[in-house]
Amino acid sequence: xxxxxxxxxxxxxxxxxxxxxxxxxxxxxxxxxxxxxxxxxxxxxxxxxxxxxxxxxxxxxxxxxxxxxxxxxxxxxxxxxxxxxxxxxxxxxxxxxxxxxxxxxxxxxxxxxxxxxxxxxxxxxxxxxxxxxxxxxxxxxxxxxxxxxxxxxxxxxxxxxxxxxxxxxxxxxxxxxxxxxxxxxxxxxxxxxxxxxxxxxxxxxxxxxxxxxxxxxxxxxxxxxxxxxxxxxxxxxxxxxxxxxxxxxxxxxxxxxxxxxxxxxxxxxxxxxxxxxxxxxxxxxxxxxxxxxxxxxxxxxxxxxxxxxxxxxxxxxxxxxxxxxxxxxxxxxxxxxxxxxxxxxxxxxxxxxxxxxxxxxxxxxxxxxxxxxxxxxxxxxxxxxxxxxxxxxxxxxxxxxxxxx
Numbered sequence: 001x002x003x004x005x006x007x008x009x010x011x012x013x014x015x016x017x018x019x020x021x022x023x024x025x026x027x028x029x030x031x032x033x034x035x036x037x038x039x040x041x042x043x044x045x046x047x048x049x050x051x052x053x054x055x056x057x058x059x060x061x062x063x064x065x066x067x068x069x070x071x072x073x074x075x076x077x078x079x080x081x082x083x084x085x086x087x088x089x090x091x092x093x094x095x096x097x098x099x100x101x102x103x104x105x106x107x108x109x110x111x112x113x114x115x116x117x118x119x120x121x122x123x124x125x126x127x128x129x130x131x132x133x134x135x136x137x138x139x140x141x142x143x144x145x146x147x148x149x150x151x152x153x154x155x156x157x158x159x160x161x162x163x164x165x166x167x168x169x170x171x172x173x174x175x176x177x178x179x180x181x182x183x184x185x186x187x188x189x190x191x192x193x194x195x196x197x198x199x200x201x202x203x204x205x206x207x208x209x210x211x212x213x214x215x216x217x218x219x220x221x222x223x224x225x226x227x228x229x230x231x232x233x234x235x236x237x238x239x240x241x242x243x244x245x246x247x248x249x250x251x252x253x254x255x256x257x258x259x260x261x262x263x264x265x266x267x268x269x270x271x272x273x274x275x276x277x278x279x280x281x282x283x284x285x286x287x288x289x290x291x292x293x294x295x296x297x298x299x300x301x302x303x304x305x306x307x308x309x310x311x312x313x314x315x316x317x318x319x320x321x322x323x324x325x326x327x328x329x330x331x332x333x334x335x336x337x338x339x340x341x342x343x344x345x346x347x348x349x350x351x352x353x354x355x356x357x358x359x360x361x362x363x364x365x366x367x368x369x370x371x372x373x374x375x376x377x378x379x380x381x382x383x384x385x386x387x388x389x390x391x392x393x394x395x396x397x398x399x400x401x402x403x404x405x
Contacts, residue, residue, distance in 0.1 A: 085133025249278030
């Protein structure tokens with residue numbers, strides 16, 4: 001089981017640290033973290049991403065990583081798949097045209113319409129990476145051409161659109177086999193946002209970069225970035241609430257989930273309350289067209305925060321009151337089922353875990369296929385779910401590519 005893996009890895013790290021005569025504070029500091037962070041790993045309350053495991057192995061003078069992770073943790077638990085369209089997206093990102101284009105530049109309205117259509121596809125297609133992977137190369141070229149050829153205010157608007165195109169690219173690239181490309185598009189988005197001189201574009205770029213920083217186990221830096229971005233928007237909310245409020249609320253959701261993953265429940269709830277108050281100011285049924293902020297997303301984060309801080313029962317109670325069909329995005333709906341499966345796994349309920357993962361697959365096969373949490377849960381069911389769910393677990397593992405068909 002995934003939790004058993006975390007406890008076993010934590011015990012091995014603690015034992016190796018003790019053998020080396022190193023204090024928890026010294027090891028944590030060498031990793032750029034706090035002693036409390038290392039304690040949460042050693043007692044099995046926090047899973048450890050592969051890059052941080054490698055850093056711990058280096059600090060603890062471990063030559064063979066299996067000494068820390070054990071035989072029961074397999075390479076596939078850390079592997080990330082690559083989509084069939086990844087190569088064409090990579091080539092488009094690496095094109096770097098050096099000559100000046102002579103064709104008619106795209107209008108801003110055309111880029112906006114294409115981008116809006118792409119976001120709709122992302123949220124409505126059960127195979128969103130397949131659909132977006134085909135659109136992204138052309139859409140990136142259009143946005144780049146618009147930013148190159150327009151002048152004055154139109155150029156700033158074009159840069160804001162370009163930043164948003166890269167946000168879509170980051171959503172496509174997330175959890176795939178080339179994390180360096182995710183950083184590349186995030187840096188390009190931030191550069192375009194800065195060129196736009198648009199606080200909303202800057203806040204959106206900060207939101208996406210914060211997710212990457214958090215994934216690198218740098219929660220404090222991620223928290224600082226999103227709170228600074230929120231403060232950037234706050235003085236202008238009354239002047240343009242329809243445009244700025246959704247992103248302002250979404251930044252606080254990001255802060256809340258980041259705090260929850262650090263087991264800082266008080267801060268998580270304080271930030272969440274800020275986001276919930278913003279959602280109540282929006283029209284009933286509102287969902288932002290690309291990042292999705294609205295009451296449904298707030299309800300999802302409420303459940304995710306409970307799962308993160310170990311309140312699986314409360315998460316289940318809230319989930320029972322939430323109609324999944326009220327979630328306007330099939331991608332987010334699929335992620336919702338994964339979060340509920342995670343809660344069921346924490347309770348040791350293998351049947352519910354398998355059933356919820358199947359619901360995630362049926363909602364959006366590609367969301368489950370590329371979800372590290374979903375893949376880990378499936379792997380745990382295959383290894384330790386028992387005979388009752390073995391057939392279902394093997395089918396899911398085959399569907400997402402963990403084992404060969």
